Amino acid sequence: MELEPKVRGCCRLDVRSELTEAAARPLAERLAALADPNRLRLLEILGRCAGKVCVCELVEALPLSQPTISHHLRVLRAAGLIDYEKRGVWAYYYVRREALQELEAQIRGLVAPSVEG
Amino acid sequence: MELEPKVRGCCRLDVRSELTEAAARPLAERLAALADPNRLRLLEILGRCAGKVCVCELVEALPLSQPTISHHLRVLRAAGLIDYEKRGVWAYYYVRREALQELEAQIRGLVAPSVEG
DNA sequence: GCCATAGATTGACGTAGTTCAATGGCTCAA
DNA sequence: TTGAGCCATTGAACTACGTCAATCTATGGC
Numbered sequence: 001m002e003l004e005p006k007v008r009g010c011c012r013l014d015v016r017s018e019l020t021e022a023a024a025r026p027l028a029e030r031l032a033a034l035a036d037p038n039r040l041r042l043l044e045i046l047g048r049c050a051g052k053v054c055v056c057e058l059v060e061a062l063p064l065s066q067p068t069i070s071h072h073l074r075v076l077r078a079a080g081l082i083d084y085e086k087r088g089v090w091a092y093y094y095v096r097r098e099a100l101q102e103l104e105a106q107i108r109g110l111v112a113p114s115v116e117g
Numbered sequence: 118m119e120l121e122p123k124v125r126g127c128c129r130l131d132v133r134s135e136l137t138e139a140a141a142r143p144l145a146e147r148l149a150a151l152a153d154p155n156r157l158r159l160l161e162i163l164g165r166c167a168g169k170v171c172v173c174e175l176v177e178a179l180p181l182s183q184p185t186i187s188h189h190l191r192v193l194r195a196a197g198l199i200d201y202e203k204r205g206v207w208a209y210y211y212v213r214r215e216a217l218q219e220l221e222a223q224i225r226g227l228v229a230p231s232v233e234g
Numbered sequence: 235g236c237c238a239t240a241g242a243t244t245g246a247c248g249t250a251g252t253t254c255a256a257t258g259g260c261t262c263a264a
Numbered sequence: 265t266t267g268a269g270c271c272a273t274t275g276a277a278c279t280a281c282g283t284c285a286a287t288c289t290a291t292g293g294c
Contacts, residue, residue: 010207011171019161024154031152037141044136047228054128090127111164
């Protein structure tokens, strides 16, 4: 009784998501960290500079207040996409490239075909 | 007078974002379309099924109302990540894999190192 | 033509995100 | 120890987003 196949005019599949809510949420959070124009620009600056960049550079590079820059850096860091190192009064941020690569891989894996439909 | 080099204790760089606001915005919008757990789950279902999937399947697969599913499909479609085909009263959605691949490439290109720092 | 059904749209509500001004903590120099 | 500078945090205002109930549109069967 439980296993009766669905009979419908529109489709023969009976699809279920293999991506659970619990698995989708952290991926969505990392993508949300990326999904802001100003955070993309910050990341682009950090990514293009091979070394570590002082916050004052970032504040000058974008038309945003210092607290706002600080907020965006915090979001990126919470997502694991960047990290920083404190030297005296200065903070130097850098991209965690392996995190970006992992994110790419997850996007790729998300839509890897596996079922006929 | 305009070209005097910056003298600062913290850094010797004078960084500018090569990613303009105008270029960052559409990329951020596509990422924002991806940055929702339920949209990721929809995309995962569409991606895993090689063919095209009827909306009724999607409504059954996730614990969301039909209007909400329809809204999310609209967002994904506006971002160019999926498309659909109408057959009679039914609508069949599918992933635009080339759009996902382009998005991956843009993330990769974003943080390609090019400047000493 | 009429009705049932699939899916899209609208409107409303609650939550989350972006931004800045003001302020706080910390470190170094004098 | 006092002051100045760098960066983080807080609080408030505004906007954007996710969700559902209700409604609308369009298609196909009778």
